[in-house]
Amino acid sequence: MVNSKIMKIFWLFLIAANISANETNDVKTIFEQLEVVPDVVPSAPNRFLKVTYANDLEVKAGIELTPTQVKSQPVVEWEADQDLFYTLIMTDPDAPSRNAPKFREFKHWLVGNIPNNDISKGEVLSAYVGSGPPKDSGLHRYVFLLYKQNGKLEFTEARVGNNSREERPNFRTANFALKYDLDYPVAGNFYQAQWDEYVPFVHKQLSGN
Ligand SMILES: *[C@@H]1O[C@H](CO)[C@@H](O)[C@H](O)[C@H]1NC(C)=O
Numbered sequence: 001m002v003n004s005k006i007m008k009i010f011w012l013f014l015i016a017a018n019i020s021a022n023e024t025n026d027v028k029t030i031f032e033q034l035e036v037v038p039d040v041v042p043s044a045p046n047r048f049l050k051v052t053y054a055n056d057l058e059v060k061a062g063i064e065l066t067p068t069q070v071k072s073q074p075v076v077e078w079e080a081d082q083d084l085f086y087t088l089i090m091t092d093p094d095a096p097s098r099n100a101p102k103f104r105e106f107k108h109w110l111v112g113n114i115p116n117n118d119i120s121k122g123e124v125l126s127a128y129v130g131s132g133p134p135k136d137s138g139l140h141r142y143v144f145l146l147y148k149q150n151g152k153l154e155f156t157e158a159r160v161g162n163n164s165r166e167e168r169p170n171f172r173t174a175n176f177a178l179k180y181d182l183d184y185p186v187a188g189n190f191y192q193a194q195w196d197e198y199v200p201f202v203h204k205q206l207s208g209n
C-alpha cells in the first residue's frame with residue numbers, strides 16, 4: 001500500500017518535471033513556427049506568459065481570437081522575482097498586413113517600471129488598444145513579451161493614450177529592448193486575429209474620438 005502511494009507521488013513528480021522541461025520547447029517551437037522569431041525577437045522566451053481576456057478567455061500559443069474578444073485590456077500574470085521591475089510589451093508585427101508589413105511593428109501596449117507583477121503600479125507609456133486589423137489584411141500576430149529590467153528606468157518615450165496613434169506605427173521591440181538594456185524576454189505569448197465588425201470602433205477610438 002505504502003509503496004504504491006510512493007510510486008504514485010514519484011510518477012506525478014516525473015510528469016510535472018516533464019511538463020516544465022517541455023514548456024521551453026513548446027514556446028520556442030510555436031514562436032519559430034509562426035516566425036515571431038525572428039520577426040519580433042531574435043530568440044524565444046522560456047515560458048508562456050499568462051494573458052486572460054474577459055470571460056476567462058486565455059491566450060494560448062497563437063490561437064485565433066476576434067477583435068471583439070480582445071477589445072478590453074487583459075489580465076497578465078507572472079511569478080515575479082522579488083524587488084524587480086518589469087516591462088510589458090504588446091505588439092503587432094503585421095501592420096498593415098503580414099504580407100506587406102510596412103508599419104512593422106504597431107505598438108498596442110507598453111508598460112514599464114512594473115514593480116514585481118503589479119501592472120497597475122507600472123508606468124503606462126502606451127495605453128492598451130485592442131486589435132484593429134484592416135479588412136482583408138489576413139491574420140495578424142499580437143505578441144506579448146515580458147522583460148526583466150536592470151533596475152528602475154527613465155523612459156524618454158512620449159506617453160500615448162488609448163485614443164492616439166502617436167508613436168504606435170514603426171515601433172521595434174528589439175530596438176526598444178536594446179535601448180533600455182532589457183536583454184531577452186523572460187515570458188511571452190501571442191494570439192492571431194483578423195478583421196471583424198468591431199474593428200471600425202478601434203479605428204475610431206485611435207483617431208481621437
Ligand atoms: C518533450 O517533448 C518531446 C517531443 O516534443 C518528447 O520527445 C520528450 O520526451 C518530452 N520530454 C522531455 C523531458 O523533453
Ligand SMILES: *[C@@H]1O[C@H](CO)[C@@H](O)[C@H](O)[C@H]1NC(C)=O
Pocket residue numbers: 071072073127128162163205
Ligand atoms: C481608454 O482609456 C480610458 C481612460 O483610462 C478608459 O476609461 C477607457 O475604458 C479606455 N477605452 C478602452 C476601449 O479601452
